[in-house]
Amino acid sequence: MNDTLQLESSVEVGRLVLLSPSAASTRALGALVGRLLEPGEVVLLSGGLGAGKTTFTKGLVAALGSSEEVTSPTFTLLRTYASTPVVAHVDCWRLEDLNEVVDLALEEVLDEGGIVVVEWGEAAAPLLGAEALVVTISDPGELCGSARRVELCDPSGRFRERLAALAPRLARVGR
Amino acid sequence: MLAIESSCDETAAAVVADGRHVRSSVVSSQVDLHARFGGVVPEIAGRAHLERLLPVVDEALASAGLSRADGPSLAAVAATSGPGLIGSLLVGVSAAKALALAWNVPYVAVNHLEGHLFASLLEAPDLEHPAIVLLVSGGHTLLVRLDAPGRYALLGGTVDDAAGEAFDKVARYLGLGYPGGPAIEAAARQGDPTAVAFPRPMLDEGFSCSFSGLKTAVVTTVRARPELSTEDVAASFQAAVIDVLVHKALAAARAVGARSICLAGGVGANGPLRARLEEAAAAAGLSSYLPSRAMCTDNAAMIAACAFARLERSGASPLDSGAEPSLAFPAA
Numbered sequence: 001m002n003d004t005l006q007l008e009s010s011v012e013v014g015r016l017v018l019l020s021p022s023a024a025s026t027r028a029l030g031a032l033v034g035r036l037l038e039p040g041e042v043v044l045l046s047g048g049l050g051a052g053k054t055t056f057t058k059g060l061v062a063a064l065g066s067s068e069e070v071t072s073p074t075f076t077l078l079r080t081y082a083s084t085p086v087v088a089h090v091d092c093w094r095l096e097d098l099n100e101v102v103d104l105a106l107e108e109v110l111d112e113g114g115i116v117v118v119e120w121g122e123a124a125a126p127l128l129g130a131e132a133l134v135v136t137i138s139d140p141g142e143l144c145g146s147a148r149r150v151e152l153c154d155p156s157g158r159f160r161e162r163l164a165a166l167a168p169r170l171a172r173v174g175r
Numbered sequence: 176m177l178a179i180e181s182s183c184d185e186t187a188a189a190v191v192a193d194g195r196h197v198r199s200s201v202v203s204s205q206v207d208l209h210a211r212f213g214g215v216v217p218e219i220a221g222r223a224h225l226e227r228l229l230p231v232v233d234e235a236l237a238s239a240g241l242s243r244a245d246g247p248s249l250a251a252v253a254a255t256s257g258p259g260l261i262g263s264l265l266v267g268v269s270a271a272k273a274l275a276l277a278w279n280v281p282y283v284a285v286n287h288l289e290g291h292l293f294a295s296l297l298e299a300p301d302l303e304h305p306a307i308v309l310l311v312s313g314g315h316t317l318l319v320r321l322d323a324p325g326r327y328a329l330l331g332g333t334v335d336d337a338a339g340e341a342f343d344k345v346a347r348y349l350g351l352g353y354p355g356g357p358a359i360e361a362a363a364r365q366g367d368p369t370a371v372a373f374p375r376p377m378l379d380e381g382f383s384c385s386f387s388g389l390k391t392a393v394v395t396t397v398r399a400r401p402e403l404s405t406e407d408v409a410a411s412f413q414a415a416v417i418d419v420l421v422h423k424a425l426a427a428a429r430a431v432g433a434r435s436i437c438l439a440g441g442v443g444a445n446g447p448l449r450a451r452l453e454e455a456a457a458a459a460g461l462s463s464y465l466p467s468r469a470m471c472t473d474n475a476a477m478i479a480a481c482a483f484a485r486l487e488r489s490g491a492s493p494l495d496s497g498a499e500p501s502l503a504f505p506a507a
Contacts, residue, residue, distance in 0.1 A: 049348050054335055072336045072387065074344075075183075075314030076258060076500050093344075097306025140391050141398035 005029055005169040008149065016163055017154040018170065023146045026052040026137070030059025032169075033133070033152070036162040039066075039085045039113035042128045044121030047137030052148055053119045056135065060117060063089050073119070078104055086114040092123035101127050131156040176486075177252045177274070178479035179232065179280040181267030182259025183313065184354075186227040190239035196482025197297055199238035200476040202469070203227045221262025228270050238504070246278035253482030256284035258314065259504030264498035272494050283482040287396065287473075288315060288504050292495035293480035294471075296324045299464045303434040304370045309424040309452070312440035312473075313339035313354075316420075317504060318427045320380045320439070325484045330427050331382025335461075338416055339442045341386035345393050345412055349405050359409045360445055366410030369428045370403065371396055373415040375422070382427050389415055417448045421455050428461055435462040443471035448472030 003024045008017040020026045033043065033056075045053040057174070060071040064083035073079045073091040081087045088109040095101055101124045106116050118124045121134070138149040154163055176194070180187040189200040236242055246252075252269030257264055270285070291310050295302050295492035308319040308327075316333040334345070339356060346355030351362055373392050376385040393412055397403065424436055436456045438449065449465050456463035470477065 048394065049344055050387070050394045054387060069334055071333060072340060074340050075337060077260065079501055140395045 003028070005032075005170050007167060012122045014154040014157060014160065014163075016167060018150045018152070019143075020052075020137075020148045020150050021146075023052060023055050026055045026146075026148055026150070027059035029150060030056035031063035032059075032062035032166060033135070034058075034063035036159070036166065037115050037133075039115065041115055041158075042110070042132040043115070043117045044125060044129060044132045045117065045119050045120055045137070046134070047148075048139035050140045051137040052146075053137060055121070056150075057087075057117050058136065061089070064115070080109075080114075088116045089113055090116060090118045090124070092105055092118060092120040093118075094124050098126055099121065114153045129155075131158045135157050176250050176479045176485055177232070177246075177271075178285070178482055179228070179252070179254040179267040179271050180287070180290070180473055180475040180478045181224045181228065181263050181392060182257070183263060183473060183493045185473040186224045186231050186267075187473060187475040187478075188228075188232045188235035189479050190235050190241065191476055191479035191483065192299075193301065194364065194480050194487075195297065197476045198240070200469070200474055201231050201236045201238065202472075202474055204229050221260070224263050224266040228266055230272070232274075236444060246274060247280065249278065249280050251275070251281040251282040251283050251482060251486055252278070253285050253478055253485075255287045255290065255478055256492075256496065257499035258287060259500060260497075261498060261500045262502065266499045269418045271426040276494060281486060282494055283477045283486050284492040284496050285481050285485060286502055286505050287478075288317065288502075290481040291486070292319065292327060293324065294466050294474075295321075295437050295464050296480050297476055298466055299437075302437065302464055303462055304430060305433045306435040306437050307424055307428045307431065307433045308437045308439055309420060309443075310439040311338045311420060311442035311448075313343060313442075315339075315440060316339060316356055316384060316386070318423060319504075320427070320433070321433050325488065330431070331384070331423075332504075334377075334383050334385050335387035336385075336390060338384075338386055338420065339440070339496055341390050344390055345409075348394060349397070349409060351405070351409065354441075356442055356445055357411050360447070362406050363410035363413045363447070364406075366404065366406030366408070368410040368414035370407035371400075371411035373411055374494065375415055375418050378419060378422055379426075382423060382430075384419055385432040386416065386419075399457055413445075413447060417445075417451050420448060421451050425455050425459055426454065428456075428459065431473040433461065437463060437464040438466060439471065441472045444468045454487065 006019040066083035066100040190198040238319035252275040254267040310317040317329040351358035
């Protein structure tokens with residue numbers, strides 16, 4: 001097993017499925033996604049405990065030029081990184097109610113040109129999901145070791161060209 | 176000095192004289208409210224703080240033989256301004272500022288993490304310096320070199336999850352409830368700590384630590400070996416966390432030539448961690464300070480002690496200063 005990201009499915013409209021063989025490649029994928037984001041955009045991350053959501057975010061924040069240590073935002077709910085654009089890293093693990101997500105004032109971050117990355121993003125989907133890039137990482141144990149299946153889903157079509165441009169840059173399974 | 180602490184679970188108020196003598200320390204835990212959610216729910220936390228704050232303040236004043244009429248004779252009113260949950264912090268900060276303004280006394284904003292370092296000053300004033308403080312809680316895992324009260328340097332911290340967060344997440348995953356620390360500790364008593372050889376992450380990599388991979392290892396192991404008892408998994412997980420924390424604290428003590436080791440933060444109430452740290456410190460010829468449970472967990476007495484030092488050193492905080500949820504460990 002190496003650290004090369006592999007494209008698992010053929011490119012469908014609005015959906016890319018990748019195989020990430022290691023934590024390092026999950027981080028690298030976070031960096032690739034980070035570089036294709038525009039100010040004011042949202043990434044919703046879903047996946048169980050230990051799937052690699054924070055690992056993905058570490059790559060994303062570093063790719064946008066911040067050398068700050070990205071740690072789990074579970075306790076403080078929201079951490080902001082001084083990258084360009086600014087990344088607000090949110091964790092909804094403890095949130096039960098959409099009103100609690102509203103209280104985090106993420107709309108303000110987006111209005112000011114920041115990027116919002118939400119772990120356990122399902123809770124925030126009704127509020128922020130309409131034009132979000134939805135990243136679903138398979139749970140540990142579904143594949144062997146630290147390998148994960150990662151699905152990039154673009155329900156609104158906002159990311160269509162960018163995802164299509166990303167696909168040829170990835171190795172393909174079975175070649 | 177009257178101090179208010181409301182950064183997370185606890186609404187607390189305390190009256191401390193001269194930065195050392197605790198006249199009263201009242202803690203109204205919100206743990207019951209949070210138990211059914213498997214974690215702190217911020218909206219509940221903010222509202223509950225609001226409901227409990229004034230009764231807790233009145234109780235702290237009364238236990239110290241004071242009433243609100245004595246407010247103007249206080250040295251200052253202090254509050255935790257961060258890090259913590261924004262809604263919760265604002266309740267304490269706003270109340271402290273309003274009382275300070277009404278009583279015409281200084282207001283002092285205190286960094287919660289710095290506050291934990293003052294717990295030893297209240298309970299163990301003879302602590303030998305330099306000391307290594309292992310500060311472990313739901314939101315933080317830090318190793319600090321303490322040269323004197325108010326003089327310290329951050330040596331390292333977690334690169335991902337805090338130790339207490341790992342306890343909370345693993346406890347919820349294993350269906351053991353909240354708060355995760357006591358739940359894991361209780362289950363672990365019935366389990367075999369050698370049942371699973373969980374990884375000891377970053378054991379020899381400086382003073383940073385990582386608990387995210389360990390959490391993942393628990394999930395992977397439980398899936399791969401469903402026959403394992405929850406108690407054995409809890410005991411093995413707890414043993415791995417304790418191994419890492421004790422190893423790091425001792426390594427830090429050796430590196431800086433410390434004479435003692437202190438424990439701080441809510442995870443410091445964990446019985447096996449206390450026993451192992453005390454044993455390891457003694458074996459290394461170091462004295463150890465294990466705070467009482469009340470002083471490990473969030474309380475306002477340590478905030479008052481810290482505020483006293485802060486007021487002497489750098490004066491009052493401006494009344495327009497706010498709450499800072501992401502406040503970092505202070506450079507000092």
